[in-house]
Amino acid sequence: MNLSQRRPMTDEEAAEMLSCMEQAERGGMFDNLFCREQVVIEVPASRERLLQSISPDMKLTKGFFRKIYGYELSFPGFWEQAINTLEAAGCTMARVYYDDIIGGYLKGTEEILKPVAVSYLKECDQKWEQRQKRGEDKRKQQKIQDLLQMSDRELLSLLQSMN
DSSP states (O other): OOOOOOOOHHHHHHHHHHHHHHHHHHHTTTHHHHHSSSOOOOOOOOOOHHHTTOOTTTTOOOHHHHHHHHHHHHHHTHHHHHHHHHHTTOTTHHHHHHHHHHHHHHHHHHHHHHHHHHHHHHHHHHHHHHHHHHHHHHHHHHHHHHHHHHOOOHHHHHHHHHH
């Protein structure tokens, strides 16, 4: 059952849940729950730390090259800086690895997004056609209004000019 199919909790269910929680608290179930050592969460590497982590003995992974690409998206030119640093550390194939890994990633992404783009363009075309049709309808309605407001003499003159 997904979230949109869930029904609201009744008052009875909420009261029962509260009662169970109070019973668990009285039984000591929650004692020292927040007294554990604080878990250290690793902060994502910055661009500078990423460059500093490059060394001759490091293991190069797809994830590492994807991080370079990720920084490239926000900071154009970063990939060149990272590749130069890798090459200076002795990885002569860094540029080839980057091109292969990121090229494959982009190709896969393109294959996934292409049907979405086609669908979106069809939707845009349909909306454009609807707008055009509404515009034509408005113009026709305006012409009808103009004709209805013309005098008999003006209508006769218009009819003669059309022949």
